[in-house]
Amino acid sequence: MDALTINEAARTTGWSARMLRYVEDAGLIEPSRSTSGYRLYGPAELQRLRTLRQLLERFDVGLTEVGFAARLRRDDALRAAVDHWFAALPRRPAGVPADDWLRWEQDKHQKLLMPIKETA
């Protein structure tokens, strides 16, 4: 027995079958499929399901938030934009006069945000 079907996986991970499909929709854990379309959960998937539960419970986060973290890893433009937004601390670098600060910051963000680069 090397891979479990959805209800078996549900029993051994503490999720419900319904939620396993939902977790899959959220893009977090996508089990392989048998030729007839049955989901097949291997040891790695099972383990990830268990630790995902711990993660959600311990830190009180939702699937959407972990899904967002996943998106941050896949979408370079998004990650760059978010990184940049956080990097722009409310403190202007020495050498930039106050009057120019706003325009300077705006240009910087504009450059990053404008290109509508579709990240497949």
Next chain:
Amino acid sequence: MDALTINEAARTTGWSARMLRYVEDAGLIEPSRSTSGYRLYGPAELQRLRTLRQLLERFDVGLTEVGFAARLRRDDALRAAVDHWFAALPRRPAGVPADDWLRWEQDKHQKLLMPIKETA
């Protein structure tokens, strides 16, 4: 005029005053306060508010999700746990026999998840 009150800030950023308080609750932009408690938005905050709007719209993300990104930056334990969860790809490292894989992974996660370290 170096800092704006909440309604002035709302007018120049496109947010509503209500939403500025909400954004603050989400832990994203915390303006300084006057001695009597009025919120004071300086140029940097105003700029961050504007770019935050662009970020949300361009990538269709919610405040909670950016709030989660903020939390990821502040809470070391959370970030480590999330990083670790994503790093555990469904592929076992060479040299670990299949039978030990589950336990190995479990221990690894357990170590990371167990310590209830309060991150102020």
Next chain:
DNA sequence: CCAACCTTGACACGCTTCTGATAAGGTTGT
């Protein structure tokens, strides 16, 4: 002192997330 602002707290409403349940139909093993 009075208008015009600010504060926090709360109610409300529409939309999404999370979760279970149920239905209609395909697969599997004995």
Next chain:
DNA sequence: ACAACCTTATCAGAAGCGTGTCAAGGTTGG
């Protein structure tokens, strides 16, 4: 062939997000 499983799709309800609005009260500047 039949029970027991799987699939997708849908309804439904509790909880949370995003937003406006209102209430009761403090601050500010003529």
